[in-house]
Amino acid sequence: MSDAMSDTPSDENGIGIEPDAVAEDARVARTRADVSRAALEVLTGEGWEAVTHAHVARVAGYSKTTLYTHWPSRSDLLTMALEAIGDMPHHDLVGDVRTDLIGELRMLRDAIATQRLDRVLMAMAQWGATVAEIGRVRRRIVDDGEKHTRQMLGAVIQGPELEAAVSMLSGSVVCPTLMYGTLPDDATIEAAVDILLRGIELRGNER
Template sequence: MSNEDARVARTRADVSRTVRRLLAEEGWDAVTHAHVARVAGYSKTTLYTHWPSRADLLRIAVESLGDMPHAESTGDLRADLVAEVTAFRTAIEELALDKVLMALAQQGATVDEIGEVRKALVADGERHIRHLLSVTTDERRRDAAVQMMSGVVLCPAVMYGELPDDRVIAEAVDILLGGLGEA
């Protein structure tokens, strides 16, 4: 890697980390070129050159998350669902994913470019549970089941500022599987 490539990679990492931190600590309104530049230690010109819009800043922050963490499938549907929902809880906790999702939801409602980023992140996050449930449910029920499974983590995180414990996740999976006739 050339020195220029290393500088660009370092700048990208610093800026994306700063955007995620600002989203988590201060919310979307803090994600301005001026504020990100000041906190990350770069010039506004650098940020505008590489990321001309606020949507671009949000996009690199989401892209820097990489693929969402997913649990390894074991073939036991209950255990796999519990593990996957637990992995989502971990992503919320470690990546401040709830704050990122709130910003994406807020801005994605009016800015198409951000809406597309949100759709891609959600699709990646839901992919594994959709696959697990594809064996036992049709698409209509699968949509409801996926929303229920993400909701057991996202709702308390957003509404109450806390994450569900292992017992709540296991019980939610049991309720879901009972409703699907899989318990």
Template sequence: MDSRVLRTRRDVLTAAMDELVEGGWDAVTHARVAGRAGYAKATLYAHWPDRLALVRDAFDQVGRMPHHEPTGDLRADLVGELVSFRTAMTEHRLDRALAVLAERAGPVPELVEVRRRFVEDGERPMRLLLAPVLSGARLEAATAMLCGAVVHATLLHGAPPTDEEVEAAVDLVLVGVTGA
């Protein structure tokens, strides 16, 4: 893809996510996003015919944030992935984006698929790390517990988990894996 097109996509999708995070679903209009990104509304309509397409692609862009690079050490990799997730929640305002997505997925049924895909893509690295040692309901529970440690602390307590809390969450799950 042409570098200008890539830059335009990045600018517009970042502006769309900023509008979503700051003003909620109703703030994401082609006019507001175009103004914020510095492009004409016609440019946005040419690539994103409706708000849902714009929001879907904005979440896809957010979903491409860097993850921890696995080393083969399960504990270190789980901690690293949770730290990457915590960073995304705080530095990239993923906490606000997830809150808006959770809130609007009910009243806006089209967002249910966006939420499903976004969560699935976000949990994939954790599942891949755990899959060699867990399966079925145990894999689901461990994924939920580990990802939930970051989501719960950040969204419900207003502060991301500390390094010590991340490590404790991983250690608790690993005790369940090893039985020790």
């Protein structure tokens, strides 16, 4: 086999891939990355209503035709924006449940403020129930955001009680954000954690 042939890219089955196809794949991947970043920038900067083909195309530096060709619906753009969100920030656990739960809620609050995750939450609430792909991405983001809280509380409660406890703690930050446009202060976060932990303790004593 000649050196020229051995340098030809191949797929997982060893079948040769034409250089033009490799270049095309690279262009598509680059376009997708650029549009994903632009869609997320528009979403967090202006809200889901601003995520339109025309606006995202301008921010990304592509034509509307390119976006419509690859992502024909608005929900496609929103899905890409949400998929571009990386791992959720988490508190460095110290081993004390109260301290760690408070730390997790503070991290969520601060991420909402600095990364404008309130606009991400609004998009997920608006579209997640009706668009399957957005619902899937929403589940991934929520699961990642709640995983430490769920692990800590799961050591003492399970089932419906665990689900209710996680929802109450997350809700102490998310609900005022979505309903009133405000964020809880440290005292409110600490009170939410203390009320929950007292409830778990009382429930345990009853048993």
